[in-house]
């Protein structure tokens with residue numbers, strides 16, 4: 500079974516569009532997302548544009564703030580403070596990666612937790628860990644939504660997460676272990692110092708791959724019937740494409756897919772779900788449902 504993130508996103512976004520329309524008719528506030536992009540990284544520009552476009556499609560307001568790559572840390576912090584205080588903005592994101600001269604932790608600590616729809620602020624991470632209402636980082640949340648949509652059983656399953664990034668692997672491992680509807684897995688988090696990754700993946704019922712290494716997960720690393728979630732999205736030069744590149748996931752899809760009970764494609768799997776989860780968080784922010 501293919502876990503179709505594109506189709507699932509269309510369905511969930513249609514629901515949100517109806518809710519926005521209802522809010523409009525009742526004279527309630529329309530969700531407003533702002534995105535800050537520093538510099539000209541091609542992939543980041545594409546992602547931010549996709550987020551802004553998705554906002555427009557479902558009736559949200561959106562604001563894109565594009566700063567030059569020379570922007571200083573203090574200038575960025577000042578921009579964040581402006582957004583923190585702008586009552587018209589319900590939530591905002593600072594697109595990663597940031598230029599090397601900017602301290603990412605400092606930046607995310609500046610974001611008001613109530614507007615932190617990316618769920619990167621330590622307060623939201625802490626609330627997530629404690630199973631309190633929190634903004635949950637968009638990619639892991641999108642994956643949970645996809646697992647729910649396809650009724651993938653998680654309770655009691657052995658789950659291996661590959662990669663311990665702050666924005667995907669680490670939160671994913673915590674979320675899948677929590678005592679929640681989509682959760683209750685026995686989670687193993689593998690990383691660059693793990694001695695025998697294959698030993699772990701071969702035993703896993705569910706594998707989430709978030710390494711950024713194209714086609715890392717091979718068919719001889721998984722058992723029959725595994726559920727495979729591919730978070731990777733790497734641009735590889737391909738002159739036969741109009742864009743000049745193709746996108747590769749972290750899974751050797753062609754060989755792995757036949758062994759799986761369910762798998763996400765790249766593109767059209769986790770990527771669209773990340774955007775949908777961000778829109779969902781923005782709607783929550785507008786309704787003030789996390790921080791009452």
Ligand code: GUN
Nearest residue numbers: 592593594595596617637
């Ligand atoms: N870069 C890659 N993924 C993300 C994300 O979910 N949010 C932000 N802000 N930047 C990213």
